[in-house]
Amino acid sequence: MKVLQLHSNFIEYEAVEKEIEYAEEITNKKMRLEEVIVTLVAVEKNDNEKIADNVINEIKRSIDTIKCNRILLYPYAHLSQDLASPQQALSILKYMENILKNGLEVYRAPFGWTKAFSISVKGHPLAEHSINISKTKEYVSKALEEEEKLxxxxxxxxxxxxxxxxxxxxxxxxxxxxxxxxxxxxxxxxxxxxxxxxxxxxxxxxxxxxxxxxxxxxxxxxxxxxxxxxxxxxxxxxxxxxxxxxxxxxxxxxxxxxxxxxxxxxxxxxxxxxxxxxxxxxxxxxxxxxxxxxxxxxxxxxxxxxxxxxxxxxxxxxxxxxxxxxxxxxxxxxxxxxxxxxxxxxxxxxxxxxxxxxxxxxxxxxxxxxxxxxxxxxxxxxxxxxxxxxxxxxxxxxxxxxxxxxxxxxxxxxxxxxxxxxxxxxxxxxxxxxxxxxxxxxxxxxxxxxxxxxxxxxxxxxxxxxxxxxxxxxxxxLEKAASDEKRGIAPMLPLWLSPTQVRIIPISENYIDKCMNIMNNIKSNNIRVDLDDRDETLNKKIRDAEKEWIPYIIVIGEQEINKGTLNVRKRREKNRREVKIEELIREIKDEIHNMPYMPLNMPELLSKRPQIMV
RNA sequence: GCCUCGGUAGCUCAGCCUGGUAGAGCGAAUGCCUUGUAAGCAUUAGGUCGCGGGAUCGAAGCCCGCCCGAGGCUCCA
CATH class of the missing domain: 3.30.930.10 (Bira Bifunctional Protein; Domain 2)
Structure with missing residues (x-):
């Protein structure tokens, strides 16, 4: 439904001739109203009483602000390209007239007539107001309807x-x-x-x-x-x-x-x-x-x-x-x-x-x-x-x-x-x-x-x-992981789906270079590995890695550099052990077997990452 | 669509009942610390309290309206 409201000093109209077969029979061909909100209305194809209700609410809202309670409903087809049938339009207009009469002084111009009219619209900012409410067409399949009877x-x-x-x-x-x-x-x-x-x-x-x-x-x-x-x-x-x-x-x-x-x-x-x-x-x-x-x-x-x-x-x-x-x-x-x-x-x-x-x-x-x-x-x-x-x-x-x-x-x-x-x-x-x-x-x-x-x-x-x-x-x-957690098992995603599979944490910034070498070695084996190079304490970095459900956490300090081994913390087993880098790579590749691989989808240095969630 | 709950700092939330200078933790920035397996310390920045109206000397808070979001109910992949 399309509506144009015009707060007017006066309107004068005259019904000239019947435009359609369904035109209403009328007694007064001429009409003049003063201090009135002329409400031009075009009823559209899918309009119904519910839409009319919404329009009425809108009309009432603007009337409240204008403080004028005389209103003329004026059928005006030219507001829309998608008109309802005349019978439908007339019945909705009558419906609106009845509802609006509750508290307002309502007039309605005859439907189905060619009319001549003169109008004087007031000059204040709220004098003109347009309303456009239409049903969003929703197709409901017959199967959906009939399923209920099944x-x-x-x-x-x-x-x-x-x-x-x-x-x-x-x-x-x-x-x-x-x-x-x-x-x-x-x-x-x-x-x-x-x-x-x-x-x-x-x-x-x-x-x-x-x-x-x-x-x-x-x-x-x-x-x-x-x-x-x-x-x-x-x-x-x-x-x-x-x-x-x-x-x-x-x-x-x-x-x-x-x-x-x-x-x-x-x-x-x-x-x-x-x-x-x-x-x-x-x-x-x-x-x-x-x-x-x-x-x-x-x-x-x-x-x-x-x-x-x-x-x-x-x-x-x-x-x-x-x-x-x-x-x-x-x-x-x-x-x-x-x-x-x-x-x-x-x-x-x-x-x-x-x-x-x-x-x-x-x-x-x-x-x-x-x-x-x-x-x-x-x-x-x-x-x-x-x-x-x-x-x-x-x-x-x-x-x-x-x-x-x-x-x-x-x-x-x-x-x-x-x-x-x-x-x-x-x-x-x-x-x-x-x-x-x-x-x-x-x-x-x-x-x-x-x-x-x-x-x-x-x-x-x-x-x-x-x-x-x-x-x-x-x-x-995720629901499975949550249920694991309830049963006291560390929740995690399957290894092949874990966004980071291995996190490397240096004890201090002095070891970052060495860590980069280890990271590149692991990465060259199609394993998603990243490096926590942030200026945080070891404890903090471990905690953050655990919160991300990272399956393997490797801590690198002086001992590891000297021994040439990795100190690995495995999430699912909650243990720590020392392994050679080749052993770790073998273990991970065995578990992933031939599931798909994609590289890390974030910068490999944590310091370069945007922070997305808490 | 219906029912319920919610919207305050980047995030999670307190404050609202009982109106009077807008809060905490985390995160961010800066500096100190150089760390051995789940949160080191300090400083600083950061807000149109969803929007509109009302009552009030005064509203995040009370009243009315609106907007937005979430969960549940019916259903499906």
Whole structure:
């Protein structure tokens, strides 16, 4: 709604002729008012009573300052390019008139007439005031709306394939029980903040960015380094599995037919932006881009399964503002997204098994581990009846009981979905790795391959994120560290992810040169090493290094220089020992094995570093 | 969106109830100290107390309005 308020000495208008069919019937064609706030109003397409309420509040606010309580509502279409229908506009105008009458002297010029008018506007600074309030259009997918009506049946799937109704199951695993309650009852009362939020700030990994939208984080150098290493590892893993990496746009036209219907099958909220009259939305996964690309491929059954991969930086989901928590739940996040186009259900099932193994390997290597994750599998009853053996294979590989949700009919685009849920220190569950068997989008996006008999067919598509969102992996690692700390274990990140792996501390500035030599030696072995050259006491430097969770601390003084050894303090073992430099390098390289390496993401001298957090 | 809490120095926070010269610790700068495994000492700089209005001789504090942020609830990667 667009409104222009004019504090006037007088206005005179005359209704000349009906402009539209819906014009109001009127008695007084001429009108003159004095000492009045003329309020020109254009009602726009998406306006409703709630918006009208907001406008009324604005109007009242300015009236209070002007101290004039006579007001003329004057329909004035030319304020907007995006008008509501006449019926809608008139009903909202009448609504506003009624509300405003409560306490004000309100007149309304007739709607739907061509009018002649003269006006004399006062000259004071507050005499003219414009108001523009409009609904930010939010698309809510049908899937999201209908999900609420969805009827689910819950079970626990035993590793021998037995499906035990949830209410009959005796839980041996507390976390699985937590996940089950979490999913089924869908309610948890907790009033603490999750421990990873303080940690992500203290370790200078990530923080909120008030100048952005909520759920869009800033990543400090440590966070960028950690995230980059995880991204590299997952990407390498997926490429080794045989996927082809591509890159696709992050925004799409809402009017595209495939997207519009897909959108209505995916339960998520979107960011939308308009540009040159088009409505665009930001992707919530890499599906669209990859499918739109795949439909232009010429494919034979011989080339299937075809695996496409993209690391989406970013995927956007406009979660309700109150749902966003630290690194657990974001509006912009990075997600590896790997689709496999399969010839038929048989091939899809074979491929799904491979991808389950891939996902298990991936989270194990990342340091989250299958042990610290609870599995949920969801499928339609029909799929289960026909594929019991396949589901047995899944649970066999997983090797522990899983929560099962069964739907009577197919509600989403997939017939089966599994995910690994990390349960945190406050018993909150959130999904990491996932895979889905999609039987709709091949046709929806018109992706085709030529089968053995020469006919064109649509592939079955698998949607796998082997690690889940990268930010969420970091969240899981921090929550694990916090839980270690609670149990009296020194918290730390996996060695390959530690921003500094080795810190060298000279006893005094006299040894800095020698330390530089040692540092360069270690660095040449692809180990992240830095040097605390600040003018602080030894104790202070040790303390600071411990606060940063640095896995190896080396103190260098006269003794070490003379002996040619290193005095190493190892965080996890809380001990000190003397080793030769080659031994230390060997030990570290063995532990990192072949996980990715990136150099230090800060100056190697601490004295040259900006101080980021307390 | 709803509920709750919050916004004071670069950071963490005290002061607010009961109005009267704006505080501490950490960090920073400078100097002293030259260190043997989790905080050495001193000095200095640093604030539009989120914004606007009201009542008051006087507001960080009381009243009203607004803005911003966080956590929780529903959900997902």
């Amino acid at each position: 009827r689910s049946y819950w079970f626990i799937l035993e590793t021998d394939g037995r499906l035990v109704p949830l209410e009959e199951y005796k839980f041996k695993n507390k976390r699985l029980e937590i996940l089950a309650k979490y999913e089924v009852v869908k309610k948890r009362e907790v009033d603490q903040e999750p421990p990873h939020i303080k940690l992500m700030k203290k370790l200078a990994i990530a923080d909120y960015e008030p100048a952005s939208d909520v759920g869009n984080m800033r990543l400090y150098p440590n966070g960028r380094l950690i995230k980059s290493l995880i991204e590299q590892y997952v990407t390498r893993k997926v490429l080794e599995y045989g996927a082809i990496e591509v890159e696709t746009p992050i925004m799409y036209n809402t009017k595209h037919p495939s997207l519009e219907s897909y959108f209505n099958r995916f339960p998520a909220r979107q960011y939308t932006i308009s540009s040159e009259g088009r409505e665009l939305f930001l992707r919530f996964a890499a599906c669209f881009g990859q499918f739109l690309m795949a439909k232009d491929f010429t494919l034979s059954y011989k080339q299937l399964p075809l695996k496409l991969y993209e690391l989406t930086r970013y995927s956007f989901r406009k979660e309700k503002s109150g749902e966003l928590v630290g690194l657990r739940r974001l509006r912009a996040f990075t997600m590896p997204d790997c689709h496999a186009l399969c010839r038929d259900m048989e091939q899809a099932k074979e491929e799904a098994i491979k991808r389950l193994r891939l996902s298990i390997d991936t989270i194990n290597a990342l340091g989250v581990s299958l042990d610290s994750v609870e599995v949920a599998i969801r499928f339609t009853r029909g799929f289960y009846e026909e594929n019991k053996e396949f589901i047995n294979r899944l649970i066999n590989i997983i090797g522990k009981p899983a929560l099962v949700e069964v739907w009577d009919k197919q509600f989403f685009y997939f017939v089966l979905k599994w995910e690994f849920n990390f349960v945190d220190n406050l018993d909150k569950a959130s999904a990491l790795s996932t895979d889905q068997i999609d039987v709709e989008n091949g046709a929806r996006y018109n992706i085709t391959f030529v089968d053995e008999d020469g006919s064109k067919k649509n592939p079955i598509i698998l949607h796998n994120s082997p690690s889940g969102a990268v930010e969420r992996v970091i969240y899981a690692l």
